Amino acid sequence: MDLVQKVLSGDKLALARLITQIENQTERGLEMLDELFPYTGRAHFIGITGSPGAGKSSLVNQLVQQLLIRPDKPDARIAVIAVDPTSPFSGGAVLGDRVRMRDLMTNPRIFIRSMASRGALGGLAHTTSLVAQVLDAAGFETILIETVGAGQTEVDIARLAHTVIVVEAPGMGDDIQAIKAGILEIADILVVNKSDHFGAENTVSALRATLELARLGGKDALHDGRVLANGAQETGEMEDSVWRPQVLQTIATQSSGIDILLDEINRHRAYLTAHHLREQMDNQRMITEFNCLMKDQLYNSWLDKTPKNQIDAMLGEIEKRKISPHRAVKQMLGDVCPCHDKN
């Protein structure tokens, strides 16, 4: 039985080996991904992001525990991708956390993969997307993707995940300027974790106020792909067709509020399904991937077929400011087919 078959049959060791191939971008890895592709499209991707120290890992840990004991889905398989070098899943943990994580790792219904954030962030996001696809094909119904909230990564997660949870901790108080508008725009659910800490109520109020301001300012339109244009006709009310992020409170270390969070995740999942938004998001993501790969492939073909000294000469002219990048491209491609075989 080859690696792909083993992965499809639920072999966790085979899965880990295949993912390593994907991470290393081997030719064989990409081929296996192609073979697995027809089995994708069933998993629900949940992104969890937020400031360092907000308690994302503990929350992920709790969500996994709760998902395991849900009576409605006794056989559900859950995967975690930790794209966060400070995550306990990645080894950077306090002891108690690591012990709990180890319990999870030995459970046959759970697969945990830590991805170091080495190399370019853009590249990492791409690899994460591919790994998520493998886990999807391997039959994991729920895939949690934990990343550290810092700029680019948040946006890339939003593109990959069906449901985005932004986790904050008290301490921001009512200091609204500390709340980045950017991170709120990608959130489907907001969680104030450590809500037994001082200032939790202020943080909740501040987040709610910011959400309300964003709503009044028409920021809902920024939730692209999440606003349904024609849903209004079906329900007769526009309100029903737009997802309004809620602010929830949790204390992950005490398993408090996790069930409500899980309910909200399921409510968002049902919302996406009811409005065919999951399909739409997936299609958009796949088309974007196709276009990116197409550009890269065309560019590589062009590189292969163009003499290196010709390219270097042109880049030299650009560096000397003799020709702009825009004009250089035009001149190099000209009216001639760019990758016309020169042999």
Place this chain on the structure above:
Amino acid sequence: MDLVQKVLSGDKLALARLITQIENQTERGLEMLDELFPYTGRAHFIGITGSPGAGKSSLVNQLVQQLLIRPDKPDARIAVIAVDPTSPFSGGAVLGDRVRMRDLMTNPRIFIRSMASRGALGGLAHTTSLVAQVLDAAGFETILIETVGAGQTEVDIARLAHTVIVVEAPGMGDDIQAIKAGILEIADILVVNKSDHFGAENTVSALRATLELARLGGKDALHDGRVLANGAQETGEMEDSVWRPQVLQTIATQSSGIDILLDEINRHRAYLTAHHLREQMDNQRMITEFNCLMKDQLYNSWLDKTPKNQIDAMLGEIEKRKISPHRAVKQMLGDVCPCHDKN
């Protein structure tokens, strides 16, 4: 005299009209940009980013005022690009600010351009880069680019600007988790504005501690293009060749601390020049631009030459999960030259 000549001769109205053409991405606009390109490469780009409410616009305003009266450069021309819908430069201001801005706008040595953040952020960053090039060619020595600090934009600014200033305001206290590591990594200079407000010292301490942690953790390596490898041999000390961001305090509304900030900007500028880093950054940026434009152009040629129904059929297969985007690209390009003329 055509628009390009007028722009080169310092005509501000012509400049505004040319920029509008660039913003609208007209063919003529891009051609004029090509004509202006040989005159670029002289300006110093300064990016100013940070949380909403940190007082970025007031700081930019003060920097411009101070630059105008510097005795060493009595004729210096200064441009401001405001990529921030909440900036007073963009009209969203308190009255006092707007009056001060209007004073600046009528000064012949100053050019202010507000760019609405409509459309895709990536696209906006690209347009901002083109507008900055025009201003560079038009002879503005210092170009300040103000953006609201939210994810992607910060990173794109870092790629464009030679010197990146991150502005914060007190209120984060010693709450280190609120400080995004991402924004610190792009900063060449950190400014705590409104430093007469309660908690300023805490914010300064927290930022310094985070910088120190990042330094010990080898995060300097992340300042790509800003770390000089061979400088160590010249000076005999590695320390001299690495830029260490300082945390400065300002009260922009009282013009306090602006001169020290300007000194620090000049120190960074001299550092870049001494280590040939500005050239290196500019070259890197132009090569990236060339590669992006090349990919786009190759992709557009391919689109032109490929029957639409063939592409649609393939995308349909992808959406049905019958073929992966990766394999679809391979199949569509095959061994045949992708844009081989079919006529």
